[in-house]
Structures are given as structure tokens and as C-alpha cells.
Amino acid sequence: MHSDVADRRSVTISALQHYLFCPRQCALIHLEQVWQENFLTAHGRQLHERVDSGAPESRKGVRFERGVTVNAPKLGLHGQLDLLEYHTASSTYLPVEYKRGKPKATNVDKVQLCAQALCMEEMMATQVEVGALWYWQTRKRLEVEIDAALRAQTLALLEQIQNLFRQGRTPQPEYGKHCKACSLYELCQPKLMQGDRSSAYVLAMFNLDEK
Numbered sequence: 001m002h003s004d005v006a007d008r009r010s011v012t013i014s015a016l017q018h019y020l021f022c023p024r025q026c027a028l029i030h031l032e033q034v035w036q037e038n039f040l041t042a043h044g045r046q047l048h049e050r051v052d053s054g055a056p057e058s059r060k061g062v063r064f065e066r067g068v069t070v071n072a073p074k075l076g077l078h079g080q081l082d083l084l085e086y087h088t089a090s091s092t093y094l095p096v097e098y099k100r101g102k103p104k105a106t107n108v109d110k111v112q113l114c115a116q117a118l119c120m121e122e123m124m125a126t127q128v129e130v131g132a133l134w135y136w137q138t139r140k141r142l143e144v145e146i147d148a149a150l151r152a153q154t155l156a157l158l159e160q161i162q163n164l165f166r167q168g169r170t171p172q173p174e175y176g177k178h179c180k181a182c183s184l185y186e187l188c189q190p191k192l193m194q195g196d197r198s199s200a201y202v203l204a205m206f207n208l209d210e211k
């Protein structure tokens, strides 16, 4: 990880999932501050807004706190937790992230949860060994071990995003299946932009200026 904390911009936890989906999408949202709402993002936000509301409460030895803001300046990471459980008997924190869909084949949700755990560890000088993902569609809670492999994957991803932010250059589009589910498709115009890029490439090969 970059050693100079002062010249490093803090990364929002949500940027990790955006980057895994598409580095260009991550740059458009977090570097260029572009955001277009579609059904998926709107629905996701409604779910989070519903989860975020409510005062802290305690039940059966667990304290529940919603919409908890976390900030880890040493890591260069910040964000908000949907729910934080504090288990009094073991004095342990357990972050819970709500998702609208169902468990995914990739680690994208787990990485986000791990980032939350890493923030809690820096803030509270504690060890977070387990988190949980709660899936709206299946109404299932999945406990996730914050193990060494997941930590390494999350930190490597964070470093890539910090590099992207430091360079300040939005990557070119790579058109693929995922573009169809992208909330920024209209703004990105990946097919058009790829066409532009190939014409620029041909012109450059022949040392011609683009008109």
C-alpha cells in the first residue's frame, strides 16, 4: 500500500464493488462524480434507507446500531454500515450488509463486508472475525469469515482503486455483458466510445490527426 497517507484520497467502501463491476464505472462515479439512477440503484437505495433508519436497540445480549459511519484514515477507507452488532458476551463487533438480490458466485459482497470489518478494526482497535450478508430476495443471512485470503483480496483491490484515484484518469470502456446492467450505460456509451478509440488507433498508426 502507498506509504504516504497524506497524499492519498480516502476511498468510499462502495467504490470497491463499483470497481469490481467495472473500473470505468468506478472512475465515473467517484472521480467524475457522475451518477445516473436506474431501477437497480434506486431500489438498492430504498432498501438501505429503510435499513438505515431506527434507534439503537439491544436484544438477547446483542446491541444493534443502524447506519453506522466508519472512517479508517490509515487504510484510506470510509463508508457506512447498514447494521453493526455488538455481542456483549464476547465483546465482538459484527458488521451486517443488506443486499437486494441473492448470494453471488463472486466475492463482490464479501469484499465490501471485509472492508467494513477492516474499518471497524482500525477505529476500535479490535479484531473482527465474522460479518454477515443479508439477502432481501432469499431472506437469508450468510455468515462470512473475515479470513486472511479475503483480507488480502480486499486490500489489493483498495490499492488498485487508490492508484486509479491518484492517477485521476478514467479508464476507456470495455464493452461486455455487464454493460447491460450498468446504471451509467447512457452516459458511458461504451460501443460508441470503443468505436472512437479504434478510429483514433488507426489514425495514430498512420500518423494522421483526428479531425
Ligand code: SF4
Pocket (backbone or CB within 6 Å): 021, 022, 023, 024, 025, 028, 172, 173, 174, 175, 176, 178, 179, 182, 183, 184, 185, 188, 189, 190
Ligand atoms: S457501460 Fe460498460 S464500460 Fe461503461 S461504465 Fe458501464 S459497465 Fe463500464
